[in-house]
Amino acid sequence: MTTASPPLPAPAPRTTYGQVLAEPRFRLLFLTRTIGITADSLRITTFSALVYSGTGSALLSALAFGAGFLPQLLGSLLFGSLADRFPPRALIAGGYLLEGTAAALLALVRMPVAAGLAVVAVLALATPAFGGASARLVARWLSGDAYVLGRSLNSMASSGAQLFGLTLGGAAVAAVGPRAALAAGAVMHLLCAAAVRLRLPRLAAEPEAGGGGAMRTSLRGTGALLRHRPVRRLLFAQWLPSAFVAGAEGLIIAYAGSHGFPSGSYAVLMAALPVGMLLGDLLVGRRLRPATRERMVVPLIALMGLPLAGFAADPGRPLSAALLLLSGSGFAYGLGLQREFLAALPEQGQGQAFGLLGSGNMTFQGLGPAFFGTIGAFTGTGWAMALAGLGALLTATWILTWRRTDPGEPTHPTPEP
Structure with a gap:
């Protein structure tokens, strides 16, 4: 027999954005995420421009623009459980470090287009684990209306940073060329990694529920959520x-x-x-x-x-x-x-x-x-x-x-x- 769903707790009193940003741990995640999204948008624009300037192919340029999006779902299915299995500070800092390294490779190494697309796609496979760990910390540190406004701030920062990053990418490519622009994005990601590593408190990973490797646990967890x-x-x-x-x-x-x-x-x-x-x-x-x-x-x-x-x-x-x-x-x-x-x-x-x-x-x-x-x-x-x-x-x-x-x-x- 189907049981009635427990009612949601009553909404908490309204909070202000200032109160949310007063939480120093959230503020650090918010600022580094904003810089990181700006750097991501910069990388997307400049890598696409780099591919087009080298090949003259609109198709390959479009693939370079979108290569970081579609693989993320596969990454979530196969590696999503890592967001809970690893200490969040190491995982988030490692994510920024990996993004910075990928941007530096694209900037400094003259590789075939297929290899560059593979670098971006591999990075996209790991992205859900980094983002999931950060979102889990926000849910832990903010509650009630503060959590909702925290998500609102992240959404606004995401929109603004994407817009700014795409605009900055176009200006940077015109001013210094795509490789130098990619290098600038790499530096931004590395600064985010250093800030998280030095300023975010060290927290333990969640206790594991059940055994199995990361892929098996990820697939099992995704199945439970979707069912x-x-x-x-x-x-x-x-x-x-x-x-x-x-x-x-x-x-x-x-x-x-x-x-x-x-x-x-x-x-x-x-x-x-x-x-x-x-x-x-x-x-x-x-x-x-x-x-x-x-x-x-x-x-x-x-x-x-x-x-x-x-x-x-x-x-x-x-x-x-x-x-x-x-x-x-x-x-x-x-x-x-x-x-x-x-x-x-x-x-x-x-x-x-x-x-x-x-x-x-x-x-x-x-x-x-x-x-x-x-x-x-x-x-x-x-x-x-x-x-x-x-x-x-x-x-x-x-x-x-x-x-x-x-x-x-x-x-x-x-x-x-």
């Missing part, structure tokens, strides 16, 4: 909306070109989404109470999709930018799911769960542009972007349905023996 309906629902609730919007985002350049917009105007449209994300997170995180954020999940996902539906009418430049800005602001829906997601996770293995969340998100965001780009070849870019918006609206409807008709399951996955 548990509340966790599975919350994972897809966070993966799907961003995948649909990423699908539309991947068509912005083609939309601008097919509609005769002036050269370079696509950059304004590309920037509108992350700017909207920053504004949405800031507004929802600062102005809304915890319970209100959780009630706003479905309306905010609808806000992601509705503006994209407007591209079926082929809007001009100003209206297109406004629609993308509105769509980006809906990304703040994730703040309303953080407390519920954390409550659904098992006591052990949270690092792997956070790694799976991040790697799945990157993978779905990589698949979205490919899927809707294919549709756009037949329907035109405007209609394809509108269909991506429809996908987000259908996701909002699905979430609304299961929130109203929850069958009531145990909060945490049952670990396998």
Whole structure:
């Protein structure tokens, strides 16, 4: 017989961003993560430019741009348990060290394109373990509304750092060339590794539940998470909306070109989404109470999709930018799911769960542009972007349905023996 799911604890009183940043351990993780994402974006841009300058191939340049995304899901499946099996300080510092080493290799060693792509792909396989360990520490050190705002700060920093890193990458390539720009990114990663190693407290790894190697434990843990309906629902609730919007985002350049917009105007449209994300997170995180954020999940996902539906009418430049800005602001829906997601996770293995969340998100965001780009070849870019918006609206409807008709399951996955 199915038992009723224990109710979530009542939302904690509203916290401020200043109170969250007052926690020195979180502040260190936040600052190093912001610098690290900037360096990642710098590496992505400059490596893609390096490949294009050496080969003249748009395809190889695109592969260089995306090589660090899709392998992350495989890395989470095979190595995600390392986020809980190793001491977090060593794992996080080692992750920055590995990223810095990879960037230095790309900058200093003249290797074949295939070898460079392999370096980036191997790094992507290990990324979920590093990110999962960091997210596990945030969940340990922040609680209640402070945890939600901590995730909000990380989301805003991620958007801002990606935007800044991509812009910096273009400027650096033009000023000093791609190899020197890659070397600068390597230095940034190495500084992050040193800061974590010297300033983050030394913590022990979690006690292991059951035996087995890293791959077996990772596969078993991922299976347990995905078989548990509340966790599975919350994972897809966070993966799907961003995948649909990423699908539309991947068509912005083609939309601008097919509609005769002036050269370079696509950059304004590309920037509108992350700017909207920053504004949405800031507004929802600062102005809304915890319970209100959780009630706003479905309306905010609808806000992601509705503006994209407007591209079926082929809007001009100003209206297109406004629609993308509105769509980006809906990304703040994730703040309303953080407390519920954390409550659904098992006591052990949270690092792997956070790694799976991040790697799945990157993978779905990589698949979205490919899927809707294919549709756009037949329907035109405007209609394809509108269909991506429809996908987000259908996701909002699905979430609304299961929130109203929850069958009531145990909060945490049952670990396998």
